[in-house]
Amino acid sequence: MSNSRRNFLKKSGLVGAGILASTTVGSAQHEGHVPAQPQPRTDVGQVTSDGNVLVHTPDVPKLPWTMEGGVKVFRLTAEVVKTRINPMREIFAWGYNGSVPGPTIEVNEGDRVRILFQNNLPEATTVHWHGLEVPLQMDGVPFISQPMVEPGGTFTYEFTLYQNGTFFYHSHMAMQEMMGMIGFFIIHPKDAYAPHCHKDFGLILQEWALLPNNPVPNSLAMEFNWLTLNGKAGPATTPMIVKQGERVRIRFVNLGMDHHPMHIHGNQFYVTGTEGGRIPESRWFRENTVLVGVAQARNIEFDAVFPGEWMLHCHLPHHMMNQMVSMVGPMGMAGQGVQTGKGMEEGMGIVKQGHALSKDMAPGLGRGMGDTTEKERNTSNLVGPSPHLQQNNLKETDKKRVPGYPQDMVMIMDREVAKPETYGLPPGWTASMMGMMTLVRVLPPTQYEEVMRRIRERIIEAPAAIPAGHKHG
Numbered sequence: 441m442s443n444s445r446r447n448f449l450k451k452s453g454l455v456g457a458g459i460l461a462s463t464t465v466g467s468a469q470h471e472g473h474v475p476a477q478p479q480p481r482t483d484v485g486q487v488t489s490d491g492n493v494l495v496h497t498p499d500v501p502k503l504p505w506t507m508e509g510g511v512k513v514f515r516l517t518a519e520v521v522k523t524r525i526n527p528m529r530e531i532f533a534w535g536y537n538g539s540v541p542g543p544t545i546e547v548n549e550g551d552r553v554r555i556l557f558q559n560n561l562p563e564a565t566t567v568h569w570h571g572l573e574v575p576l577q578m579d580g581v582p583f584i585s586q587p588m589v590e591p592g593g594t595f596t597y598e599f600t601l602y603q604n605g606t607f608f609y610h611s612h613m614a615m616q617e618m619m620g621m622i623g624f625f626i627i628h629p630k631d632a633y634a635p636h637c638h639k640d641f642g643l644i645l646q647e648w649a650l651l652p653n654n655p656v657p658n659s660l661a662m663e664f665n666w667l668t669l670n671g672k673a674g675p676a677t678t679p680m681i682v683k684q685g686e687r688v689r690i691r692f693v694n695l696g697m698d699h700h701p702m703h704i705h706g707n708q709f710y711v712t713g714t715e716g717g718r719i720p721e722s723r724w725f726r727e728n729t730v731l732v733g734v735a736q737a738r739n740i741e742f743d744a745v746f747p748g749e750w751m752l753h754c755h756l757p758h759h760m761m762n763q764m765v766s767m768v769g770p771m772g773m774a775g776q777g778v779q780t781g782k783g784m785e786e787g788m789g790i791v792k793q794g795h796a797l798s799k800d801m802a803p804g805l806g807r808g809m810g811d812t813t814e815k816e817r818n819t820s821n822l823v824g825p826s827p828h829l830q831q832n833n834l835k836e837t838d839k840k841r842v843p844g845y846p847q848d849m850v851m852i853m854d855r856e857v858a859k860p861e862t863y864g865l866p867p868g869w870t871a872s873m874m875g876m877m878t879l880v881r882v883l884p885p886t887q888y889e890e891v892m893r894r895i896r897e898r899i900i901e902a903p904a905a906i907p908a909g910h911k912h913g
């Protein structure tokens with residue numbers, strides 16, 4: 441570490457083990473010309489001199505900045521991003537600076553910011569600053585507030601931040617939004633929020649319609665088969681690590697076609713902020729599920745007093761799955777009857793004959809008007825037995841007589857998603873993690889220090905063996 445950066449750290453009053461967050465990288469760059477580095481994940485819980493804890497957006501980097509004449513200058517580039525949302529799925533999304541969602545912008549109330557925007561997409565775009573009170577010329581709406589930024593073109597956004605809270609930036613072209621073009625814009629308050637939170641996390645909620653063997657999302661679809669938090673579908677989401685006794689803030693942002701009821705296990709929380717800023721404490725009340733509507737932000741806070749691996753997930757059943765219903769239903773289906781979800785293509789609105797509300801199509805798409813109920817049958821389909829659910833002596837032929845069988849399948853991929861943050865999770869944990877799901881790991885001090893050490897030293901250990909009968913081939 442250079443002297444100038446060390447001095448800067450002292451001056452700024454940052455606590456921690458000398459690990460830099462992007463805000464400090466930016467300032468150090470100005471003072472000591474230290475090249476920008478990727479944001480280390482070990483800045484979790486760092487507190488700035490003004491008492492705000494730095495936000496941590498798992499799996500999403502922060503956007504570095506340089507200080508130029510009292511202005512924080514960011515470079516934001518729209519581009520196609522090849523990204524793996526899950527070990528089973530690699531996609532071509534659209535994002536910013538190689539990331540989907542785009543990198544997190546983290547700034548302070550009172551800052552003046554300049555965003556040098558470059559469009560590397562093959563079509564025009566703009567950037568809208570969602571929730572920010574900026575001059576109309578900076579609002580990022582094509583033709584109404586600014587000219588389109590053509591392919592290869594640039595635009596400079598510059599404004600002063602008078603607000604604080606959870607905001608975001610996104611393309612103001614609808615289909616581009618559905619290709620992934622959104623990122624956090626977090627403004628810390630001049631006077632730190634009370635009570636103090638030791639950890640501050642951010643999660644962006646997104647939906648994807650991915651046809652078989654096609655890595656390009658269908659942005660026109662009305663049905664979605666992949667659901668992500670910060671660009672990862674469970675179990676590829678990175679668990680959030682908390683020490684028992686700490687107070688935790690989690691910020692949600694939703695930009696998609698659906699609203700997501702985000703639910704936490706084993707804890708009650710308060711909703712302490714919206715896309716408009718902080719909620720007065722007199723209006724807080726206990727909840728464990730918060731509906732994060734489209735275009736909304738919600739901050740939750742709770743004291744993590746109970747140790748455990750607490751699930752945090754959207755509670756819409758179809759958002760708790762990967763590849764959703766079309767995988768379970770028709771692909772192994774034979775004969776007459778209502779096909780759950782129809783084919784993948786029909787399920788996503790690509791209807792080749794008739795229409796989605798027709799007698800033939802509607803029931804299988806979950807939009808039946810009761811016309812074709814006589815077509816229904818006891819068993820939903822002829823999917824082969826799941827290798828993970830053969831824990832009893834029932835013959836497959838007997839199971840088929842059970843109305844509704846089969847419904848759920850599980851897939852274990854502990855090894856494929858192993859990272860320092862997953863150290864110590866019970867074998868097979870990944871079977872319960874699909875879609876818009878992640879974990880808040882509230883760890884007793886010793887266990888917490890061990891996981892944090894593994895994050896710092898980037899130790900990835902092969903997961904413990906999975907119990908017999910549960911192996912995924």
Ligand SMILES: [Cu+2]
Binds near residue numbers: 759
């Ligand atoms: Cu949802």
